[in-house]
Amino acid sequence: NPYIAAARGYVDDVIDPRETRERLISALDMLQNKRDQNPPKKHGNIPL
Numbered sequence: 001n002p003y004i005a006a007a008r009g010y011v012d013d014v015i016d017p018r019e020t021r022e023r024l025i026s027a028l029d030m031l032q033n034k035r036d037q038n039p040p041k042k043h044g045n046i047p048l
Contacts, residue, residue: 002014
């Protein structure tokens with residue numbers, strides 16, 4: 001049962017199948033302007 005899994009914290013949310021397309025579009029819109037690379041490291045690892 002997905003509602004029991006959500007209550008126990010195994011999943012974040014239970015989405016109604018009629019809302020799936022709208023939720024996916026919204027999530028992809030948020031990721032559209034996200035940086036795809038991490039900034040360069042300032043310091044390397046110190047060899048031991």
